[in-house]
Amino acid sequence: MLRVGVLLGLVLAGCASPGQVSLVEVREFADTSAKLGGYAELSRRYRDTYQRELPYLSPQAERVARDTDARRQAVFADFVAIQKTLVLYMQTLSLLAGDARYDLSGRVDELGHGIGAMTDSGLTQRHVAAYAGMTRLLTRVITSHYQNQHVDTMVRDGDADVQALIEAMIVLTRIYEKANENEQKTVLGSFNAEIPMANRNADRMLVMLAKVHLQNKTAEYKLIDRRYKLAQQGLTKVALGHQKMRENMDHLSSAETRSMLAGYVRDLHLIRNALSDD
Amino acid sequence: MSTPSDSKPSQASGETSPTLPLMTPRLRAAVAAPTQAAEAERAATATTVGMPDPSHSPAMPAPDVANAARVNALSTMEHVVELADSVVHIADQLHERILEEIACYQDRTMPDSQKAVIHTLMDDELLLRQRAQALYAEATTYVIHGLDQPQRHLMALTAAAAEQIRHIGVIAETTGLVGEILSLVGGIATGRLSQVEAALESIKLHHTALTALKSAPQTKT
Numbered sequence: 036m037l038r039v040g041v042l043l044g045l046v047l048a049g050c051a052s053p054g055q056v057s058l059v060e061v062r063e064f065a066d067t068s069a070k071l072g073g074y075a076e077l078s079r080r081y082r083d084t085y086q087r088e089l090p091y092l093s094p095q096a097e098r099v100a101r102d103t104d105a106r107r108q109a110v111f112a113d114f115v116a117i118q119k120t121l122v123l124y125m126q127t128l129s130l131l132a133g134d135a136r137y138d139l140s141g142r143v144d145e146l147g148h149g150i151g152a153m154t155d156s157g158l159t160q161r162h163v164a165a166y167a168g169m170t171r172l173l174t175r176v177i178t179s180h181y182q183n184q185h186v187d188t189m190v191r192d193g194d195a196d197v198q199a200l201i202e203a204m205i206v207l208t209r210i211y212e213k214a215n216e217n218e219q220k221t222v223l224g225s226f227n228a229e230i231p232m233a234n235r236n237a238d239r240m241l242v243m244l245a246k247v248h249l250q251n252k253t254a255e256y257k258l259i260d261r262r263y264k265l266a267q268q269g270l271t272k273v274a275l276g277h278q279k280m281r282e283n284m285d286h287l288s289s290a291e292t293r294s295m296l297a298g299y300v301r302d303l304h305l306i307r308n309a310l311s312d313d
Numbered sequence: 314m315s316t317p318s319d320s321k322p323s324q325a326s327g328e329t330s331p332t333l334p335l336m337t338p339r340l341r342a343a344v345a346a347p348t349q350a351a352e353a354e355r356a357a358t359a360t361t362v363g364m365p366d367p368s369h370s371p372a373m374p375a376p377d378v379a380n381a382a383r384v385n386a387l388s389t390m391e392h393v394v395e396l397a398d399s400v401v402h403i404a405d406q407l408h409e410r411i412l413e414e415i416a417c418y419q420d421r422t423m424p425d426s427q428k429a430v431i432h433t434l435m436d437d438e439l440l441l442r443q444r445a446q447a448l449y450a451e452a453t454t455y456v457i458h459g460l461d462q463p464q465r466h467l468m469a470l471t472a473a474a475a476e477q478i479r480h481i482g483v484i485a486e487t488t489g490l491v492g493e494i495l496s497l498v499g500g501i502a503t504g505r506l507s508q509v510e511a512a513l514e515s516i517k518l519h520h521t522a523l524t525a526l527k528s529a530p531q532t533k534t
């Protein structure tokens with residue numbers, strides 16, 4: 036009897052504790068992190084560098100470029116794998132922190148009916164309703180405890196690796212950016228030199244076409260330049276957000292932590308929108 | 314739009330005037346880069362082809378070793394990127410020089426012989442840029458180096474979490490437990506002690522099951 040009392044006390048104490056753990060912000064953060072664009076697209080662009088450079092290369096440069104191309108193709112799968120791992124992690128974290136999966140209200144109602152059937156035991160309808168309500172509350176406390184525990188484990192154990200993968204993605208994006216800048220100079224540079232040299236009358240049409248092409252190419256590179264910065268900013272936000280989440284795991288439900296996480300979510304949305312605007 | 318190249322013209326104009334580098338870019342690049350290039354090359358063959366470092370024994374992939382290898386790879390990567398940047402810089406200077414040369418002929422038509430020289434220089438520039446591209450590609454392989462460990466660990470964590478999500482049954486069990494407690498309370502309230510005993514028994518069972526399941530995630534990670 037004593038043991039029952041202790042157990043009951045434990046459960047009721049859990050029920051009485053005011054801090055309902057809120058995982059809404061965790062879920063939203065994980066969702067927006069999983070959907071952050073940029074990296075995959077820029078990886079593909081990097082992989083296809085050779086195709087874009089090809090028309091502008093001398094035979095000798097082309098030979099070097101072909102070797103480099105083979106090297107890019109060979110590691111592309113690894114670039115993608117890094118991101119896939121991270122996305123899968125975030126999606127799972129979101130599920131774990133999600134409400135939908137743990138929605139047990141249906142079951143609680145069943146339970147209520149079960150108790151209702153026991154009315155012969157002297158319970159009134161009012162009691163039954165009270166019990167069902169209490170059950171719902173207890174279930175919420177217990178499930179949130181479970182969710183919190185698992186989310187906690189995942190975030191704590193995963194943080195170092197998440198940081199390592201994101202760091203790699205940021206570094207790769209920086210290298211893509213440098214390679215793109217060099218490609219841009221290859222493409223635009225040849226026009227900048229050839230156009231002023233072609234000043235014979237017979238070259239006029241050619242020069243005009245070249246100028247149109249140069250204009251288009253300049254615009255194209257200007258647009259893509261922005262995306263490297265945006266992708267890096269987004270990845271940095273994800274890394275920081277995850278780190279902060281780990282640091283504040285013990286008071287996830289505090290207003291401060293929640294608004295901080297919400298801030299990261301907002302920033303990530305802005306970056307995502309900027310990436311899809313172009 | 315400020316790119317790193319914006320800062321160059323002043324440097325380039327100050328530096329290029331004494332020499333008209335005709336065929337020199339290749340030489341210059343060779344002079345500027347050889348020791349670093351050789352170093353990078355050696356490092357490259359040591360780490361990319363030969364897989365992890367010599368110290369890495371296949372039997373014990375200790376996380377610290379993997380992490381050290383990764384940090385090491387990242388610093389090598391930085392050197393290779395630096396080298397590539399300096400090759401790009403040389404190409405940029407050469408490009409400036411070419412444009413200057415072309416500008417001298419503003420109104421006059423450039424003689425074909427001079428055009429040929431310019432084109433040779435342009436080919437040199439292209440080649441330098443491709444060498445830089447090759448180095449950037451080289452650098453990316455270092456970034457990936459040593460990421461296996463964190464990737465595998467994250468996948469394991471993710472799989473464990475997915476398993477927990479599938480264990481919704483556990484939570485359902487909890488609801489069962491609560492139900493038992495409630496009927497127990499009901500039993501006490503109405504003085505039906507036979508019911509109390511049955512409920513107690515199943516609470517114990519539930520409780521054991523729950524504790525067992527609760528500790529599962531910890532052993533997994």
